[in-house]
Amino acid sequence: MSDPQEGECLVCYVGRMLDDHGCDGTLRWTHHFREIRSPTATGLEKRFPQPCDCGVLASRRLVRELMVRDVHTDELEAPTRLPTCSGVRRTSTHPCANWERPRGAGPRPTRAHGPRPAGGDR
Ligand SMILES: [Zn+2]
Ligand SMILES: [Zn+2]
Numbered sequence: 001m002s003d004p005q006e007g008e009c010l011v012c013y014v015g016r017m018l019d020d021h022g023c024d025g026t027l028r029w030t031h032h033f034r035e036i037r038s039p040t041a042t043g044l045e046k047r048f049p050q051p052c053d054c055g056v057l058a059s060r061r062l063v064r065e066l067m068v069r070d071v072h073t074d075e076l077e078a079p080t081r082l083p084t085c086s087g088v089r090r091t092s093t094h095p096c097a098n099w100e101r102p103r104g105a106g107p108r109p110t111r112a113h114g115p116r117p118a119g120g121d122r
Contacts, residue, residue: 004032004036009087009088010030010033010044011057012084012095012096013033014033014053018057026052027048029053033093037092038091038093041093047059059101059102060095062078063098063100066083067079083098
């Protein structure tokens with residue numbers, strides 16, 4: 001098992017793990033990240049559209065500045081290697097500044113129901 005690096009965010013971590021290990025159809029990397037970094041973040045998986053690690057990446061996309069333009073199709077594409085994580089607070093399960101919500105995809109996220117995880121100050 002590879003652990004998240006200091007300050008690395010969930011999305012960058014899962015992206016890195018999927019690059020190296022692929023998805024096995026579960027949230028194994030998401031769960032591993034949570035165990036290590038934010039064990040109290042129990043509704044984490046509810047945030048993602050698919051019940052596997054791909055859903056974590058599918059729920060976000062790289063900001064434009066980090067995309068590369070395909071010279072043939074003139075479309076922006078994700079780079080083959082993920083850029084270095086911009087970093088988040090130690091216990092945060094939120095994506096870093098490299099990621100944005102895809103525009104117009106899915107319903108607007110609602111505020112999480114239920115108790116806030118302990119230690120969250122935002
Ligand atoms: Zn998957
Ligand atoms: Zn990141």
